[in-house]
Amino acid sequence: ILPQQYLIMFDHKELELVLCGVTEIDVVDWKQFTATSTTLGPGGAHAMQMDWFWEVVAELTFRDRAKLLQFATGSTRVPVQVKAIPYRRGILPRAHACFNRIDLPLYPTKDLMEQGLLALVHLEMSDFTMV
Template identity: 40%
Template sequence: MLVTDYELIPGGRNIRVTEENKHQYVDLVAEHRLTTAIRPQINAFLEGFNELIHRDLKSIFNDKELELLISGLPDIDLDDLRANTEYSGYSAASPVIQWFWEVVQGLSKEDKARLLQFVTGTSKVPLEGFSALQGISGSQKFQIH
């Protein structure tokens, strides 16, 4: 394995990481690993992407709309979502919960994707299903309060 030294800032090899500058160091390492180190790959991707989708066309879409155009609508397995839902102040048998699931069942594929976007922040179903749904603190079930 080839190891290459890379100065994150000019003269960085002579600067010790301290309590005072550790956040800057972490930011610089992340920037390097996520952009600088893979710049050729990013540029190749963008070149191919720009060949497929004209720049003017991209500017009229936000990131979520562009994701939807590229990936399409997700297939939402409502049985999986129900099985991975936690209720607070309700149970799965509560009338209001039953009504909720009846309404969701009747939604179009597009409206189900919008609901998923609204309640989870993404219109994508996790590859492993809703048992792998991620929240701010890691793995988290869909919750109804």
């Protein structure tokens, strides 16, 4: 509960923005404020993986982007961190929502990465779901 003196500084739209965030997910901002780990992956493999990831995210519908963000963070309006993990056939990205982090497998192709991310966002998940 906020004291009234703080609430009167905002009109209803500003208060909604402060409490709920922005409804649009700007991929450029998301990318800019994302921390990535380069601990895995030979040479330029990490950079290529991250390029693929952001290309796929940019191509997602707004709804699918929101679902991906929610998968990673538990919220449709929070920054996310992405961490690379070794790829194994059929593996999907893993989320650590408490830490706003996705562990992203090192997919051998962009198409496999896109399939993995789309498989996640099209699952009907709520609360804590194991995949």
